[in-house]
Amino acid sequence: MSGQLKEVRNRIKSIQSTQQITKAMKMVSAAKLRRAQDAIVQMRPYAEKLQEMLQNIVSNTEGDFDMALAANRQVEKVLIVAITSDRGLCGAYNSNIIKLAKQTIREKYAEQFAKGNVEILPIGKKAFEHFSKNGYKVNDSYWSLFTQLTFENVKAAASVAMEGFIKGEYDAVEIIYSEFKNAATQRFKAEQFLPIAKVENKDGKGQKADFIFEPEKATLVAELMPKILNTQFFKAVLDAHASEHGARMTAMDKATDNAGELLRNLKIEYNRARQAAITTELTEIVSGAAALMG
DSSP states (O other), X not given: OHHHHHHHXXXXXXXXXXXXXXXXXXXXXXXXXXXXXXXXXXXXXXXXXXXXXXXXXXXXXXXXXXXXXXXXXXXXXEEEEEEOOSSOOSTTHHHXXXXXHHHHHHHXXXXXXXXXXXXXXXXXXXXXXXXXXXXXXXXXXXXXXXXXXXXXXXXXXXXXXXXXXXXTSOSEEEEEEEEEEETTEEEEEEEEEESOOOOBOTTSXXXXXXXOOSSOHHHHHHHHHHHHHHHHHHHHHHHHHHHHHHHHHHXXXXXXXXXXXXXXXXXXXXXXXXXXXXXXXXXXXXXXXXXXXX
């Protein structure tokens, strides 16, 4: 009985220590989430308006001049940008990104993958480790981007995709990331980055928008396209960054609650075992006294 009590006490101490760790991690993630959330909330309206403008320009200038980043061609080579976190303990966040990336390859680019023409550009240690270990063709230049998350560093990663598309190294570029909604909700998305998607109306024709170009259209569009695409790429990374901290905060909150529930059950078990031990001792004392008396 004493051995059972000791075992329960040790389990209680272990879970209390774990609970303290999960509480601390939840608080750290909450602080980081606030900063990451502010960044994406401020960035999103600007990025969405730029994307809308870019799609309208591409839709309305088709055939006027050559737009290398909007060129639709036979898809032979594909780049998948998979954005995960560097660390775990954030629930199913990383596994959902990896699962969606594999699903996208399986459903859209199975033929290209079979030929070895699908390349992964991982951003985040978890994506890099998974795809490297599982035999995928991986570009390992930017997986540690979250250690110094700046626009310039993200721009360098986006440039790899854009330059590769222009040179014909890739015919399509997709970004797999998590769109931040709130701390408890993330929406996992596979978004076409290149070629630039065209806007269509209900009739299936390009949506017309009235733009006045100054200076000339070709010069302005050639200058604007890379800058807007860099912004779109940066938005996806910021979305993923906020989603990671939201997922980790939620996971640690649930882990703390689960630890509390385990502690309650173990304390009940401990008290029952202790009462049984006391009852057994009293019974032995009474039995011994009765034996001595007669």
